[in-house]
Amino acid sequence: MRPDAPALTLDGTAHIGGLHVFGPLHLTVPAGRITCLLGPSGVGKTTLLRLIACVDDVTDFTGQITASDDLSLAGRMALMAQGDLLMPWLDVLGNVTIGARLRGEARDRTRAMRMLARVGLEDHAHKRPGALSGGQKQRVALARTLMEDRHIILLDEPFSALDARTRTQMQDLAAEHLKDRTVLMVTHDPAEAARMGHAIHILTETGLEDVTPPPGTVPRPVDDPETLTAQGRLLSRLRAPA
Numbered sequence: 001m002r003p004d005a006p007a008l009t010l011d012g013t014a015h016i017g018g019l020h021v022f023g024p025l026h027l028t029v030p031a032g033r034i035t036c037l038l039g040p041s042g043v044g045k046t047t048l049l050r051l052i053a054c055v056d057d058v059t060d061f062t063g064q065i066t067a068s069d070d071l072s073l074a075g076r077m078a079l080m081a082q083g084d085l086l087m088p089w090l091d092v093l094g095n096v097t098i099g100a101r102l103r104g105e106a107r108d109r110t111r112a113m114r115m116l117a118r119v120g121l122e123d124h125a126h127k128r129p130g131a132l133s134g135g136q137k138q139r140v141a142l143a144r145t146l147m148e149d150r151h152i153i154l155l156d157e158p159f160s161a162l163d164a165r166t167r168t169q170m171q172d173l174a175a176e177h178l179k180d181r182t183v184l185m186v187t188h189d190p191a192e193a194a195r196m197g198h199a200i201h202i203l204t205e206t207g208l209e210d211v212t213p214p215p216g217t218v219p220r221p222v223d224d225p226e227t228l229t230a231q232g233r234l235l236s237r238l239r240a241p242a
């Protein structure tokens, strides 16, 4: 395991504009593992991710978010937000290397081009985001997140705009690049959670439910019988009333 990738713990309650969103909640995100978080729309998954990422300025959160090494989370996280959030005035290469630019560091063009090749977009490096499809933009955002090479990675529905084939390819790529990182991934897709999750939780209005992940190494094969069974169980659970 990467020694610098800590476990995360969130303990607390969230309100927005006086309205209860979630909690009291206790979530542990194990070190060096992928944790998948599912749950109905509006239950607070993005809010939870944004609170951990320290980019939330609307939520009244009472509680604490800590790393197992007791160090500050600042500077150790990368967030791939819902929606691509690409800079429309920069080309694809400029967007993928924006982290270095904002930090005043030299951009690693070779690595960025290699990353673009891995997401199948090397021929689009000099296009602006406005000239890309939704799925292509999402792959640029994924490349940008992976370029950051952080110990803690927060992903909010990172593959939602992709076709089935590309989605599994990007899941494979993410699993390879995020090996031994501490990853919290919000997804609406039970198949994705069954393939990718070392740990799986469902957030509902009544709290957090743990789901036993299927056996096998992540990313699990798409046609693995136990993974398919776990996917079916998850879907049944998500369809059931809370």
Ligand SMILES: Nc1ncnc2c1ncn2[C@@H]1O[C@H](COP(=O)(O)OP(=O)(O)OP(=O)(O)O)[C@@H](O)[C@H]1O
Pocket: 016, 017, 021, 039, 040, 041, 042, 043, 044, 045, 046, 047, 048, 058
């Ligand atoms: N900026 C905001 N101002 C007011 N309410 C907000 C704001 N952002 C989120 N909310 C509310 O907080 C609740 C949780 O929203 P959140 O986006 O975290 O849900 P979610 O589980 O991620 O949903 P989805 O699966 O649809 O993305 C919702 O009821 C939403 O309406």
